[in-house]
Amino acid sequence: MGGYIAKRIGQALLVILLAYTAVFLAVQALPNDPVTIFLSADSSADPATIAQMKAYYGYDQPLIVQYLNQLGGLFTGDLGYSLSSGSAVSTRIGEVIGSTLILAGSAFALAIVLAVLLTAAASLSRNNTVRKALLNLPPLMISIPVFWLGLVLLQILAVQLGVMSLFPDGSLLALAVPIIVLAIHLSAPIAQVLIKSVQEVNRQPFVDVLRAKGASESWIFYRHTLKNAAPSALSIAGITVGTLLAGSVITETVFARAGLGQLVLQAVTVQDIPLVQGLVLLTAAAFTVVNLLVDLIHPKLDPRIITAHAGSPRALVV
Amino acid sequence: MSLLTERTNNDVTVSSTATAPQRPEPTPTTRSKVRAWLGAWWVLIPLAVLVAWALLPGLFTGADPITGVPQEKLSAPSTAHPFGTDHLGRDVYARVVHGTSQTLMTAGLACLIGSVVGSLLGLLAATAGRFADSVAMRFVDVVLAIPAFLIALILVTATEPGPFSLGLGVGIASIAAFARLVRTEVLRVRARDFVQAALMSGGGYFSVLRRHILPHVIGPILALLAVDLGAAILAISGLGFLGFGSPPPTPEWGLLISEGRQYLTVAWWLTTLPGLVIVAAVMLTATLGRAISKTFRF
Numbered sequence: 001m002g003g004y005i006a007k008r009i010g011q012a013l014l015v016i017l018l019a020y021t022a023v024f025l026a027v028q029a030l031p032n033d034p035v036t037i038f039l040s041a042d043s044s045a046d047p048a049t050i051a052q053m054k055a056y057y058g059y060d061q062p063l064i065v066q067y068l069n070q071l072g073g074l075f076t077g078d079l080g081y082s083l084s085s086g087s088a089v090s091t092r093i094g095e096v097i098g099s100t101l102i103l104a105g106s107a108f109a110l111a112i113v114l115a116v117l118l119t120a121a122a123s124l125s126r127n128n129t130v131r132k133a134l135l136n137l138p139p140l141m142i143s144i145p146v147f148w149l150g151l152v153l154l155q156i157l158a159v160q161l162g163v164m165s166l167f168p169d170g171s172l173l174a175l176a177v178p179i180i181v182l183a184i185h186l187s188a189p190i191a192q193v194l195i196k197s198v199q200e201v202n203r204q205p206f207v208d209v210l211r212a213k214g215a216s217e218s219w220i221f222y223r224h225t226l227k228n229a230a231p232s233a234l235s236i237a238g239i240t241v242g243t244l245l246a247g248s249v250i251t252e253t254v255f256a257r258a259g260l261g262q263l264v265l266q267a268v269t270v271q272d273i274p275l276v277q278g279l280v281l282l283t284a285a286a287f288t289v290v291n292l293l294v295d296l297i298h299p300k301l302d303p304r305i306i307t308a309h310a311g312s313p314r315a316l317v318v
Numbered sequence: 319m320s321l322l323t324e325r326t327n328n329d330v331t332v333s334s335t336a337t338a339p340q341r342p343e344p345t346p347t348t349r350s351k352v353r354a355w356l357g358a359w360w361v362l363i364p365l366a367v368l369v370a371w372a373l374l375p376g377l378f379t380g381a382d383p384i385t386g387v388p389q390e391k392l393s394a395p396s397t398a399h400p401f402g403t404d405h406l407g408r409d410v411y412a413r414v415v416h417g418t419s420q421t422l423m424t425a426g427l428a429c430l431i432g433s434v435v436g437s438l439l440g441l442l443a444a445t446a447g448r449f450a451d452s453v454a455m456r457f458v459d460v461v462l463a464i465p466a467f468l469i470a471l472i473l474v475t476a477t478e479p480g481p482f483s484l485g486l487g488v489g490i491a492s493i494a495a496f497a498r499l500v501r502t503e504v505l506r507v508r509a510r511d512f513v514q515a516a517l518m519s520g521g522g523y524f525s526v527l528r529r530h531i532l533p534h535v536i537g538p539i540l541a542l543l544a545v546d547l548g549a550a551i552l553a554i555s556g557l558g559f560l561g562f563g564s565p566p567p568t569p570e571w572g573l574l575i576s577e578g579r580q581y582l583t584v585a586w587w588l589t590t591l592p593g594l595v596i597v598a599a600v601m602l603t604a605t606l607g608r609a610i611s612k613t614f615r616f
Contacts, residue, residue, distance in 0.1 A: 246467030
């Protein structure tokens with residue numbers, strides 16, 4: 001068990017380091033350095049200004065020095081400086097991250113609840129038509145673009161019914177609707193996997209034994225099936241954290257909310273590469289940490305995961 | 319082995335009981351053959367319409383997608399304008415039809431990059447030894463850790479907004495899914511006796527791969543390709559909505575909705591109807607993916 005935890009933590013650190021390196025190399029592979037790109041839209045910038053700014057932000061140093069400097073900065077929480085505002089990237093992210101964390105966190109929690117409810121309703125429903133309709137819901141939900149769902153809800157609630165403002169006004173509905181929109185989008189893949197894995201568990205003989213012993217369907221579902229089906233849904237829930245950010249950016253745009261979304265869009269529009277780099281690193285770290293947590297919870301739900309470890313394959317032809 | 323097949327094809331097992339009664343029919347007539355084909359592949363017909371929209375938009379609409387009739391601006395859907403008109407009097411249906419090629423081509427580029435690079439990587443990981451496997455899989459972990467959306471954004475920041483950088487970004491992000499799928503599938507197939515037999519009777523790396531492994535792996539790849547096309551359409555229209563696709567006069571699905579958003583209070587059709595087309599397109603590709611995995615199950 002201890003070996004498993006250590007191995008997974010090591011892997012997670014390696015992935016974050018590699019993600020950082022990949023982004024760093026991608027930036028270096030650009031035809032120009034970040035300062036030149038940032039100033040390319042500004043016609044008044046002369047070569048002397050560019051050189052001065054490059055020296056100021058350290059882009060004139062050899063690659064390896066830049067790499068190690070930036071890497072060293074990571075350990076102290078220093079992500080470099082935003083070119084568009086001159087303040088630290090970590091400050092700019094810190095200013096707006098709260099609102100996004102509330103949106104993304106609640107949406108994630110609601111998505112899991114929605115997925116479990118949907119699976120429970122689909123598995124326990126006795127009516128065949130209702131069950132079929134519920135089973136077809138996740139593929140439909142996954143096909144709906146977040147921005148479109150948000151706009152249609154705004155159209156209905158704000159324009160047709162007039163119960164909600166088009167812009168965030170602090171009301172309960174203005175907070176709840178974005179969360180629901182994002183949660184519907186996130187819950188679709190989780191529900192899909194959970195339903196599939198519940199169906200698989202239901203085919204196992206132990207369910208027949210439980211039924212023969214007189215357990216009710218809902219008892220079997222909540223006490224046995226769900227528990228056995230949870231691990232695979234948990235893995236997918238971990239992976240949806242990646243789409244959570246894209247979803248948040250789009251949701252924030254649709255509902256005109258302040259947050260990381262606006263910062264990302266701004267950074268991309270003014271070509272502020274250090275800021276984009278910081279945001280990418282933050283997301284990659286968040287994704288990796290959540291998935292590390294998922295992997296650490298996994299053996300608690302299903303201890304077989306540690307023993308059934310498949311090694312890497314040998315070469316096909318030596 | 320039966321356990322393994324059941325685990326990998328679990329979604330198919332349910333439906334196979336539903337289609338089973340059709341199979342033992344003696345000497346199928348042409349009509350029943352057509353019906354069986356339609357039952358499995360009806361989804362190709364609406365998809366063909368979509369492709370035709372992309373290739374020959376002029377056949378489906380006579381209206382001009384770029385220049386509008388100002389007198390008819392913001393008119394509600396009618397028989398003359400099935401999706402209504404926008405703030406410049408342009409026919410929204412015409413803009414959706416003409417925008418198909420832009421959206422589909424960008425999504426196609428993304429799928430092409432994702433499937434080719436991802437499949438090669440997966441193949442290498444599963445067949446070229448332990449070192450190749452760990453290198454390839456760590457690479458996949460890294461790609462997976464950076465959301466598709468951000469990979470596309472980095473490219474757009476560094477170069478300029480446009481279909482090519484979008485397609486490339488979304489494509490790079492989908493490498494991970496293909497690499498993982500191909501690796502798992504190849505590992506599953508290479509453990510079978512016939513692969514061992516082919517190797518022992520002197521088959522080389524490429525010939526065994528081509529003759530004995532690839533035919534069994536192609537089905538899942540095609541199924542994922544269809545699903546991935548839908549995902550790419552979603553991602554690209556989302557990025558287009560944010561303004562990172564083609565610049566305004568070009569009709570592109572995401573951009574259409576983003577333009578319609580400014581008239582949300584007066585014209586519901588500008589956002590709602592193009593959005594329905596996106597939903598339909600994505601659902602159709604998902605259905606195609608299911609049809610493919612049903613046909614190619616192994």
